[in-house]
Amino acid sequence: MAVDVGAPYATRVRQALADDGMRTALDRATGHLKERRDRAMAEIDERRLRDEAGAVRRYAIERLPDLLEQLEANLIANGCHVHWARDAAEAVGVVLEIAREHEVGDVVKSKSMVTEEIGLNEALERSGIDVVETDLGEFIVQLAGESPSHILAPVIHKRVEDIAEIFRIRLNTPRTTSPAALCAAARRELRNEFLVADMGISGCNFAIAETGTICVITNEGNGRMVTSLPRVYVAIAGIEKVVRSAEDAVLLWQAATRNATGQNVSVYFSMSSGPRRRGDTDGPEEMHVILLDNGRSRILERGYADAALCIRCGACIDICPVYREIGGHAYGRTPYSGPIGAVLTPLLDYDIHAARDLPFASSLCGACRDVCPVKIDLPRLLLDLRSVVVERGASPVGERAAIRAYSTVMRRPAPYRALARLAGWLGPLAGLLPPLSTWKRDRGLPRFAARRFGALWRERVRDEEGAAG
Amino acid sequence: MTYDSTEARGAILARLRHTLAGPRPIFRDRSEPSAPPTVPTAVTRADGDRRSLAKQFGAQLAEISGSYEILEDAAEAGERLVQLVKEWSAEMGAGAGEVPEVLSWAARALPGENLAGFLEESGISFFVPEDLHDESTRARAARAKVGLTGADAAFASTGSIVVASGRGRSRAASLLPLRHLVLLPMSRIYPTFEDWLHTLRQDQALGSYLRVSGQIVFITGPSKSADIELNITLGVHGPRAVHALIFDDAW
Amino acid sequence: MTDNSTTRPRVALFVTCMVDTLQPGVGTAAAELLERHGVDVIFPEKQTCCGQPAYNAGYRKDAQVMARHFVDVFWPLVDEGSIDAIVAPSGSCVAMVKLQYPILFEATDEGYHWRAIQLGEVTYELTQYLVDFLGVLDTGAEFSGKIAYHPCCHLLRELRIDTQPRRLLAAMRDAEIVDLQGADECCGFGGLFALKNAEISTAMGRRKAHNLVASGAELVVMNDVSCMTHLNGILEHEGHSCRAVHIADLLNRRSESDGG
Numbered sequence: 001m002a003v004d005v006g007a008p009y010a011t012r013v014r015q016a017l018a019d020d021g022m023r024t025a026l027d028r029a030t031g032h033l034k035e036r037r038d039r040a041m042a043e044i045d046e047r048r049l050r051d052e053a054g055a056v057r058r059y060a061i062e063r064l065p066d067l068l069e070q071l072e073a074n075l076i077a078n079g080c081h082v083h084w085a086r087d088a089a090e091a092v093g094v095v096l097e098i099a100r101e102h103e104v105g106d107v108v109k110s111k112s113m114v115t116e117e118i119g120l121n122e123a124l125e126r127s128g129i130d131v132v133e134t135d136l137g138e139f140i141v142q143l144a145g146e147s148p149s150h151i152l153a154p155v156i157h158k159r160v161e162d163i164a165e166i167f168r169i170r171l172n173t174p175r176t177t178s179p180a181a182l183c184a185a186a187r188r189e190l191r192n193e194f195l196v197a198d199m200g201i202s203g204c205n206f207a208i209a210e211t212g213t214i215c216v217i218t219n220e221g222n223g224r225m226v227t228s229l230p231r232v233y234v235a236i237a238g239i240e241k242v243v244r245s246a247e248d249a250v251l252l253w254q255a256a257t258r259n260a261t262g263q264n265v266s267v268y269f270s271m272s273s274g275p276r277r278r279g280d281t282d283g284p285e286e287m288h289v290i291l292l293d294n295g296r297s298r299i300l301e302r303g304y305a306d307a308a309l310c311i312r313c314g315a316c317i318d319i320c321p322v323y324r325e326i327g328g329h330a331y332g333r334t335p336y337s338g339p340i341g342a343v344l345t346p347l348l349d350y351d352i353h354a355a356r357d358l359p360f361a362s363s364l365c366g367a368c369r370d371v372c373p374v375k376i377d378l379p380r381l382l383l384d385l386r387s388v389v390v391e392r393g394a395s396p397v398g399e400r401a402a403i404r405a406y407s408t409v410m411r412r413p414a415p416y417r418a419l420a421r422l423a424g425w426l427g428p429l430a431g432l433l434p435p436l437s438t439w440k441r442d443r444g445l446p447r448f449a450a451r452r453f454g455a456l457w458r459e460r461v462r463d464e465e466g467a468a469g
Numbered sequence: 470m471t472y473d474s475t476e477a478r479g480a481i482l483a484r485l486r487h488t489l490a491g492p493r494p495i496f497r498d499r500s501e502p503s504a505p506p507t508v509p510t511a512v513t514r515a516d517g518d519r520r521s522l523a524k525q526f527g528a529q530l531a532e533i534s535g536s537y538e539i540l541e542d543a544a545e546a547g548e549r550l551v552q553l554v555k556e557w558s559a560e561m562g563a564g565a566g567e568v569p570e571v572l573s574w575a576a577r578a579l580p581g582e583n584l585a586g587f588l589e590e591s592g593i594s595f596f597v598p599e600d601l602h603d604e605s606t607r608a609r610a611a612r613a614k615v616g617l618t619g620a621d622a623a624f625a626s627t628g629s630i631v632v633a634s635g636r637g638r639s640r641a642a643s644l645l646p647l648r649h650l651v652l653l654p655m656s657r658i659y660p661t662f663e664d665w666l667h668t669l670r671q672d673q674a675l676g677s678y679l680r681v682s683g684q685i686v687f688i689t690g691p692s693k694s695a696d697i698e699l700n701i702t703l704g705v706h707g708p709r710a711v712h713a714l715i716f717d718d719a720w
Numbered sequence: 721m722t723d724n725s726t727t728r729p730r731v732a733l734f735v736t737c738m739v740d741t742l743q744p745g746v747g748t749a750a751a752e753l754l755e756r757h758g759v760d761v762i763f764p765e766k767q768t769c770c771g772q773p774a775y776n777a778g779y780r781k782d783a784q785v786m787a788r789h790f791v792d793v794f795w796p797l798v799d800e801g802s803i804d805a806i807v808a809p810s811g812s813c814v815a816m817v818k819l820q821y822p823i824l825f826e827a828t829d830e831g832y833h834w835r836a837i838q839l840g841e842v843t844y845e846l847t848q849y850l851v852d853f854l855g856v857l858d859t860g861a862e863f864s865g866k867i868a869y870h871p872c873c874h875l876l877r878e879l880r881i882d883t884q885p886r887r888l889l890a891a892m893r894d895a896e897i898v899d900l901q902g903a904d905e906c907c908g909f910g911g912l913f914a915l916k917n918a919e920i921s922t923a924m925g926r927r928k929a930h931n932l933v934a935s936g937a938e939l940v941v942m943n944d945v946s947c948m949t950h951l952n953g954i955l956e957h958e959g960h961s962c963r964a965v966h967i968a969d970l971l972n973r974r975s976e977s978d979g980g
Contacts, residue, residue: 017919025698032699044512052506059505061495065485072478078680084478093472136705137696153696160698183694183702190706195611211679221644221692221707227684228640231602239481244505246679247670250662251509261695264513264529264627268707269687276683281639282601283683293477297484305495321906325923361917363910363924364776366877380497380823386778395778399916403774407782410737410768411789420741438915442922443953446742453735453744457751457763 003329005147009357016326022157026327029156033318036262037371044258053255054375056248057309060240061300067209067242068291074212078274081288088118091292095120095201095234096127098288102232104129104198108190110218110226111135112203113151113312114236114292116335117348120201132193134222136186143170148335149328152260152314157327190222200226200284204237205256205312206249207289213273214289215249217256217266227272233284235272239296240308246271252311255373259313295348306381307343309374316340316368316378322361331358339368339378346385356394359385402435423448508670511663515625519655522625523715526658529628530713533690534703537713543581546652546716551591553712554615557648561614570594572613572646575637580619580654581716601641610639616646616708622665623658623713629689630713631665633682643688649708654718662687729854730760732797734808734817734843737769738945739966746945749972750809750846757854762803766793771824772816777912780824787821788832795835798842805853806843809968811875811943814845819878845875846968847943851884858891859971867892868900868937870928870951870964872944876904885943885967892970900940901931909950925954932962940964 003015003022016022060067072082085091099107107129109115121131121142133142137154141147144166148154155163160177167173173185202223206215214235216223227233243249249271257266276283299308317323317338328337332355334345342362346355359382368378389395409415427447436445488495515525520539527537540546558569573595576585588595596613598606618638620630630651634640643649659665669675679685692707703709731754735747751761771786797803808814821836850856869889875881889897908914908924915921928951932940940962942948951964 013917013919017923029699045510048510049512051503052509055503055505056509058496058502062489065482065489068482068485074680083474084481085474086477086480090472090477094474134706135696136694140696153699155696158698160700163697179697179700179702182697183705187705191611194706195607208679211676213679219692220694220705222705224640224644224686225706228634228644229601239485246675247509247663247666248505250666251506251512254512254662258512263533263689265629265687265689267533267689267691267693271679271685271687272683273680273685274683277635277681279636280634280683281598281637282641283634285602291478291481293481293484297481297488300485300495301488303493303495303497306497321908321924321927322917322920325920325927359778360913361920363873363906363908363913363921365873365906365910367873367904367906370877375498377498383776383778383820384497386776387780388778390778390780399777399912400779403777403779403782406769407771407774407779407785410771410786413766413768416737416768423741435915438918439953441918442957443925443950444956446949446953448741449744451744453740453747454763454765456744456748458765 002146003327005329005333009332012330012332013326016330021159021162022327023325025157025159026324029153030318030324033261037259037315037318040258040262049255050373050375053252053311053373054309056243056251057311057374060243061305061308064239064242067244068239071207071209071212071242072291074209075274075289078212079287080212080274081286083288083290085290085292085294087294091118091236091290091294092120092123094290096123098232098234099124099127099129099199102198104232106193106197107131107199107201108134108193108197108226108230110200110202110216110223111138111154112201112236113335114203114238115201116148118292118294132190132197134190134193134226135218136183136220139186139190140166147329150314150317150337151312151335157329194225194229197230199232199234200230201234201236202226204235204241206252207237207242208246208249209242210245211273213246213271215253216270216272217253217268218270219267221268224268224270227270228283231285232288233272233286234288234290236290236292239291239293256311256313259315259371259373299347302347304347304381306376307340307347309376310340310344311374313373315371315373319367319371321365321367322363331361339382340376343378343381343385353392353394356389359389417452417454420448420452424450424452508667509663511661513626513661515660519658519719522658522660523655525625526623526628527713527715529626530690530711533628534693535628535690535711535713537715540714540716543584543716543718544587546581546714547584547587549714550617550650550652551588551593553650554593557615569615570596570613571615571617572596572598572610572639572642573617574619574639574642578619578635578637579617580652580718597637598639598641601639610641611645613646615648615650616642616644617650617652618643619652620657623653624660624662624665625658626661627689629662629687632686632688634684635682640684640686643686644707647704647708648710648712651711651713653713653715655715656718728758728760729805730762730803731805731807731849732794732803733761733763734767734794734806734813735763736808736810736813736945738949739809742949743945743966746809746966746968749966749968750807753846753850753859753968753972754807757850757856759854764793764797770813770816772813772820773911775816775820775824784824784828787824787836790817791832791835791839794839798839804842805849806839807846807849808843809846809943809966810945811845811872811879811881812946814843815874815878817843845879845881845943847885847888848879848881851887857887859888861971861973862893862895863939863970863973864894865938866896866898866936868898868932868935868940869903870900870907870940870942870947871904872942872947873906875943888971889941889967898935898937900935900937902927907947907951909947911946914950921950922954925950926958929954929958929960933960937962939970941967941970943967
């Protein structure tokens with residue numbers, strides 16, 4: 001059973017935990033990714049890379065408006081059209097307008113989480129435009145009618161046998177579980193799409209302010225196709241993607257890919273600085289860049305700019321023990337999952353209430369903080385967001401009351417001792433009470449000690465005094 | 470709905486400026502940030518003379534499923550190129566006497582002196598498209614089995630090359646065919662990305678280099694995907710093979 | 721009072737609420753270990769909970785109530801110079817005091833903020849204090865059998881304490897320390913997470929239990945009673961014979977012949 005991303009959190013988690021196929025796929029994949037990353041990090045000076053990558057990102061966020069203006073000026077000087085969008089609706093509107101103007105019928109897209117964030121595919125399809133996802137993983141997810149479950153490996157939740165079945169049904173591919181054969185089928189199918197598409201759409205990994213350059217990372221080459229073959233190319237960049245210089249972009253590219261897949265660098269790093277030049281053989285005739293806010297300026301306003309440092313490498317997701325159990329779809333209708341998703345999703349949402357469960361979907365083990373290439377203190381952000389949920393009154397009433405009672409007892413030694421004694425007396429019966437009844441569903445019950453340490457200590461002190469006297 | 474990009478721009482920038490000028494810190498992490506490096510430290514490493522760098526480049530490329538040969542000079546590279554194209558064409562089932570077609574950069578955009586004349590007489594058709602938005606040109610380019618390009622720079626520590634789009638330098642040649650041949654003079658191999666960027670920066674050429682072309686691409690090995698249960702499959706969209714013909718141009 | 725007694729380190733034992741109510745023996749073991757290595761131990765009886773459960777669940781005001789109580793109990797001892805250190809048999813609670821108290825009081829209470837920082841500087845986890853402060857390399861403990869070590873998350877990744885407990889375990893006689901696959905992965909406890917996200921928590925716990933069984937360990941040792949309780953619950957429910965024990969209990973295990 002697949003996870004219904006529109007269902008409530010508890011349902012999504014239950015569905016995810018019951019999906020054995022998905023959990024097998026996740027198990028196979030995340031373990032591999034972790035190993036690869038570890039090996040790749042052992043080859044370099046990881047501490048220095050983190051220091052420099054973190055500093056470069058922080059520098060950019062602290063100068064965001066100035067860098068954005070510089071970026072815009074250079075993009076325009078390079079012959080690009082620049083559009084600003086406050087929210088998803090504005091960004092979608094811009095894309096539709098460009099499509100209408102150029103009578104676009106077919107769009108090819110390179111994997112972009114920001115377009116998932118703004119629901120671009122649905123909007124284009126509603127306007128009668130065919131949209132084809134061209135990243136192999138995202139193509140499979142699109143064929144299956146699902147959404148990506150990982151920012152970099154969209155179909156990480158499926159086993160090769162599940163994928164083969166989708167290909168058989170949707171593309172009439174002969175039954176095979178050979179990844180090479182499946183890949184070849186996708187190449188044939190998508191090659192034609194690239195050649196006929198009127199418009200290419202990509203996200204943006206980094207936007208270089210100094211030169212007006214949009215950088216796109218891919219391994220498959222679909223990013224190059226999308227930015228090179230159609231007549232019109234539209235790049236959608238979150239405003240936080242801007243960086244100072246080419247040196248910074250190349251540094252972050254290396255940090256992102258080494259963390260993501262353990263490669264030195266991705267196979268392709270495309271740096272587009274405008275449409276095809278006069279006399280060029282190929283390349284788009286028009287290049288549009290949409291600078292999208294959609295909650296990002298609010299992240300800074302709320303004092304969570306740390307989250308805006310993220311370069312979407314996915315390392316925190318791959319190492320997260322919670323993600324490994326439940327996968328990306330359990331995080332709901334958001335392209336961002338894992339620890340960074342649990343932070344970004346509620347922050348990007350104007351109404352924190354909608355994603356109020358996500359900051360709690362973490363055991364705060366801190367593994368994510370240790371791998372983050374730009375040193376985001378994710379547990380800290382999760383803790384702070386939890387307090388926001390509580391302050392807004394969005395936590396469960398029973399929990400609220402229980403915590404209040406707990407803190408009332410705990411600030412006075414006498415009632416605390418009395419309660420501990422009571423628990424000791426109750427023994428196994430304590431398991432009938434609400435918090436422990438949840439506990440014991442899949443766990444043996446802890447037994448409260450008949451006599452607490454404090455009592456034992458007092459006795460000991462008395463004995464010693466007795467012996468001395 | 471009325472949308473005005475200028476208005477959105479003003480609102481976004483004003484909001485950011487207001488936040489940054491305000492008393493409230495934007496970061497949770499209050500530790501003093503370190504200054505960003507003006508010259509980032511090289512992440513990967515390579516060193517040695519030109520030959521040694523060429524070998525390291527080749528070894529790195531081979532590591533990621535690419536391949537390479539080191540040749541004495543441009544002439545030898547040209548001969549090898551022709552030989553390879555003929556072998557591959559036979560492998561891919563081209564009939565005897567059929568002239569294999571290579572989707573190529575223009576001769577003047579390829580490195581190596583006198584190479585153009587040599588290639589012209591080789592019996593291979595080098596197709597240098599003029600405008601890929603033209604449908605028949607595009608269809609012809611799409612049929613090519615081999616692409617041929619040069620490279621502006623290459624990096625020994627990662628096996629990467631840099632190609633820039635431009636007149637006679639199609640993006641398609643390194644992208645559409647299943648096999649990509651790169652003619653690479655040793656003088657263009659730098660130890661690392663950072664060394665190259667630093668050189669361009671010092672010569673005050675970095676900005677113009679990036680902006681003069683519509684697109685600059687770093688290519689590191691053949692196209693690949695790990696999307697199906699992390700199985701590495703090659704040639705998912707771009708070339709399945711990247712073969713570098715490295716030649717010594719020191720004289 | 722002799723000169724000797726004034727040079728003995730004086731430690732206030734912060735036993736933590738979970739040890740106090742669930743595993744008092746761990747507190748006793750901690751006290752005995754410290755005393756055996758020349759420490760004068762006192763137990764401030766008014767101590768309760770550091771407030772971490774409320775803090776991690778987002779209830780900062782409630783956490784502050786408990787944190788203030790903690791500061792009120794321990795601060796005077798430090799201030800008047802009657803103790804040199806606060807030691808707890810828990811990485812998690814020590815991390816709360818050292819790393820989270822300053823954040824908790826940062827914007828709200830200058831006085832407590834300052835005192836919390838001072839307290840944090842003299843608060844230690846048990847094995848850290850034994851090794852780094854007392855220079856203990858061997859507690860003289862013995863256990864014949866296979867042992868796995870599970871580094872608890874807050875101990876490992878917040879306090880960065882890892883070599884100290886491993887070193888003391890390695891010095892144990894007869895014990896065979898076995899490799900545990902995914903040792904540094906979270907066991908799934910996570911405070912209120914264990915209840916709020918019970919199914920995920922137990923799924924993580926089962927994975928840990930599976931790795932433990934594969935390791936062949938009879939005992940899995942750790943520095944927090946919270947994770948230990950969770951894991952024992954899982955191991956028991958799954959019908960495995962392996963059990964989780966607190967490191968203080970194990971390090972305090974002495975052979976009969978030693979008894980003195």
